[in-house]
Each structure stands twice: as C-alpha cells, then as structure tokens.
Amino acid sequence: MERRRTERELKVLVVDDEDDLRELLDMSLARMGLHASLAGSVGEARELLGKERFALCLTDMRLPDGEGMELVRHIAEHHRDLPVAVITAFGSMDNAVAALKAGAFDYLAKPVSIEQLRALVRSALDLPTRGGEVRPAGTDALVGDAPAMTQVRETIAKLARSGAPVHIHGESGSGKERAARLIHELGARREGPFVAVNCGAIPENLVESEFFGYAKGAFTGADTDREGYFQAARGGTLFLDEVGDLPLAMQVKLLRAIQEKSVRRVGARTEEATDVRLISATHRNLRQMVEEGRFRQDLFYRLNVLELRMPSLRECRESIPQLAQTLLERIAAADGKKPELTRAAVDALCAYPFPGNVRELENVLERAYALSSGERIDAVDLGLMPVDDEVPDMPAGELPLQDYLDRMERAAIEDALRKTRYNRTAAARLLGVTFRSLRYRLQRLGIND
Secondary structure: HHHHHHHHOEEEEOOOOOOOHHHHHHHHHHHOOEEEEEEEOOHHHHHHHHOOOOEEEEEEEEOOOOEEHHHHHHHHHHHOOOEEEEEEEEOOOOHHHHHHHHHHOOOEOOOOOOOHHHHHHHHHHOOOOOOOOOOOHHOOOOOOOHHHHHHHHHHHHHHOOOOOOOOEEOOOOOOHHHHHHHHHHHOOOOOOOEEEEEEEOOOHHHHHHHHEEEEEOOOOOOOOOOOOOHHHHHOOEEEOHHHHHHOOOHHHHHHHHHHHOEEEOOOOOEEEEEOOOEEEOOOOOHHHHOOOOOOOOOHHHHHOOOOOOOOOOOHHHHHHHHHHHHHHHHHHHHOOOOOOOOHHHHHHHHHHOOOOHHHHHHHHHHHHHHHOOOEEEOEEEEHHOOOOOOOOOOOOOOOHHHHHHHHHHHHHHHHOOOOOOOOOHHHHHHHHHHHHHHHHHHHHHOOOO
C-alpha cells in the first residue's frame, strides 16, 4: 500500500502538440495512479520544469517551437535526476538513437503501444537516485584500485540509470558479463531476470527459435509453445555475449525486434510485445566487421547506443594483488579456508601478461589452490609459463595493424594450447571463445596443434 501511495504522488511531464496523444497519455498514466502535467511546446515544458518537480518526462521529438532533442539536452544539464523518454515517429530510429546518446532513458515509437508505455513508466520510476562510485557487491564486483577499473565502475553507475542498449567490448576474459550483471543489478530492472546468451554457442538453424520461441506445431517435435530468450528476460535484461557471432540472417530479425519492441514466435501468426533491456558484448572489432560486411551497420548502431570498454588485466596491474586475493578466497570458501599468496607469488602474477585476462587469472589460482599443500601459495605453485619476449605489450608501429593483431592472437592461442596440453575444448574455455570460434581461428592462422 505504501508503494502505491507513493506512486500516486509522482508527476509525469507530457510534452506533445497533438491533443489526442496528450489525452491518451494522460488517461493511461492516470490508470497507473500517476498525475500528468501537459505541455504543447518546448517553451511550456521549460516553464513547468522551473515550477514543479517531476519523476518522468515524456516528450515528442517534433514540437511547434523546436525539437524534443532540445528538451532532452536541457533536462540532462539542469535536471540530471529526471529520466526523459522520447516519442518518435515510426521509422525515425536515427532520432531515437540520437536522443538515447544525448541522455534519454528510452523511447516510444508511434503509434504508441499502451503496454510498452506502461513498461517504460514502471522501469523509469524505479530508477535509483544518483550516487557516487559503484560499491562492489561480493565476489561479482569489479575490484581493484587501478585508474582504469575505477573509471569502469563510475561508467557502470551512469549506464545503470539508463534504459538504452549498452555494448561492452574488450578482450576475452576481461569481465564483460560481470560488468553487464552490475549494470543490471544497479538499474531499475534489478528485480527482473538477467538472461545471458552466448550467441556463438547456438547452432545456426536454432537461433531464431532460441531467441523468439516457437508455437506448438511450428515444426516436428514442437509439441508445446516454448518461450525464447526475449520472453524469458521479460521485465529484466537480455545479455547477448559474443553478438558478433550471430549469422547475418538473424541480425536482420534481431534488428527488427529491437526497433519494433516485439517478436513473433516461430510458427506463430501474431507478434507479442517485449520488455527487455539489451546489453551486448564481444571481444571482436564490430566496426571492422561492419566494414567487411560481416555485421550489419544498422544493427551495430542500435546495439552501440551506449558503450563500455573493459580494460585488459595488463592495463590494471595495480589491481592484481587485491583481485587475486579476492578470487582465491572465493575459490577456497567451500572448504572453509583462507589461503594467502606469498610476496613472490604476487610479484609473479603482476609480471605475467595474462592474455586470457581475469578468466585466466582465476584458472591459474584454481589450479594452484588444488595442487598446493598448505595455506600459503608460492610462485612455484602458480605454474606460470615463461613470458614470450617476442610478443610486445604494445604495437611498435613496425607492423601493419592486421599482422600485429594476428601475431598477438596466435601467441594467445598457442599459450592457451600449451597450458591445456593441447586440449582444444579446454583452450577455448580458457580464451573465453566457443570451440567453433577457436577452430576457425586455428584454420585462419594456420596453427597445427
């Protein structure tokens, strides 16, 4: 009851010059127990913003005395705690993306769907208030005092306040899924599900039914209706890991689902509205894939509205001692032990390049803990391979970019194969890629293991 009473006291600013749409939005918000203040222009909206406090602003993109984008920028500058959503004409996705990049929380396409409006309002009104830096939440946090990691946590705090799609890029094993979970847990959808999907692990002939579900009788063996990832993530976050591995045909369908905010199950005749926040990730260069025609440019722009780069562990060496101890304590927690790393072990970890990043560090510590006999883990217990001096930390400019990248990729793969005694499945897991992806790289680079 207290929650409902609070919501009735909240006000929503509706800015639109169409009387019919203003009335529709007013009635819909009233049915949710919310009061709407109505404005027909940018000037009227600014005047109301100066007099009253609002919990949400809904604004059309085209207004008699200016653009809705002006209002988005004004609110971002002068009313930073006020989420704003834009209403855009059907097919004007470029405007919606521009508004999201300027700070808008989300968008609605005309004709406005009441179901999508309600989902947007519920999500926006549950936004956490602005605070300081993200506080690590147990073992899922991104720990460490390195400047690059501090910047990541600050960025995550900002991204969590938006409902716009986020694309996370970084090397394999750098913590992209962990960052996505933090964005979810700190955002308005934290009570909803977090559904993580490895796009590279789904057989191509099953991708559509896995994403959108299927209707009974859609194909042989479809004995009942089945939900897909979009339905399973309803009210929460859908995390698409290694999104660059999606086939081009599926990229078209994913783009439509994002733009229309609805999906059609395989074999179904009708569409159903979706209510998910999309976060995608990849260790690949999507911009380069777009240039090469292997990833759709329009889909890239829709996924890459907000961007987060995860630093490699080599860029966060200051964090290695704290991160290693945190991971080691988690590994040993089931046994009720609290092993420690010796100074020599910490120095060895800090000196190692970690091509597999945090994932490789965790694997090294798990192996060391399993093989150690005491409460202290020394450098010899880590089993680190000698650093290959032929591989530079940074490009020296003497090689073409692709040759340099191939060289680094070859070194990382060969190192993973050596560590796993040439077990391809284990090497793929260590590198954070699918077995199919590793096999492709082995063939492309001519590596015969």
